[in-house]
Amino acid sequence: MIRGLAILLIFQSLGEVAASLIGGAVPGPVIGLVLLLTFLVVRKKRVSATATPSDIDTSVAIAADGLLSHLSIFFIPAAVGVMLYVAALTQSGAAWILAIVLSTVATITVTALVLRWLSKSIIPAAPSSPAQPQSGDSKK
Numbered sequence: 001m002i003r004g005l006a007i008l009l010i011f012q013s014l015g016e017v018a019a020s021l022i023g024g025a026v027p028g029p030v031i032g033l034v035l036l037l038t039f040l041v042v043r044k045k046r047v048s049a050t051a052t053p054s055d056i057d058t059s060v061a062i063a064a065d066g067l068l069s070h071l072s073i074f075f076i077p078a079a080v081g082v083m084l085y086v087a088a089l090t091q092s093g094a095a096w097i098l099a100i101v102l103s104t105v106a107t108i109t110v111t112a113l114v115l116r117w118l119s120k121s122i123i124p125a126a127p128s129s130p131a132q133p134q135s136g137d138s139k140k
Contacts, residue, residue, distance in 0.1 A: 004063025007056065011036040036060075 015032025019025075040057065082089070089096060 001059065001062050001066060003056075004059035004061070007060050008036070008063055008067075011039070 012029050012032040014035055015030065016028030018031045018035075019028035040060070043056070
């Protein structure tokens with residue numbers, strides 16, 4: 001697990017460096033995640049499809065699963081930070097709630113549309129078979 005955490009932190013650090021070099025238009029952790037994904041995909045293509053996962057892939061998976069199992073803990077600092085802005089939230093709370101609801105609906109809609117598009121383009125339709133006579137349609 002330590003090796004997996006180290007790999008995750010290395011790619012996050014690389015992302016932070018890249019973000020500071022390009023001016024911070026994209027957050028460093030996002031760039032690091034894309035770099036990690038690219039690294040893992042390239043490694044998988046180099047290894048045959050029948051081979052077992054490498055210990056790098058396994059250690060990253062174990063570390064990621066460990067972090068994801070405690071994901072709710074990472075929201076505590078954000079929730080505490082919101083408490084600092086209670087006065088601002090009382091003034092514009094309705095606008096915040098509307099923005100959150102609309103952005104959530106938009107995100108779910110776009111995700112569903114992308115999933116539908118990907119499922120049609122990646123999974124080919126089953127070939128149609130000739131019509132089978134129904135039990136009541138048999139010829140005498």
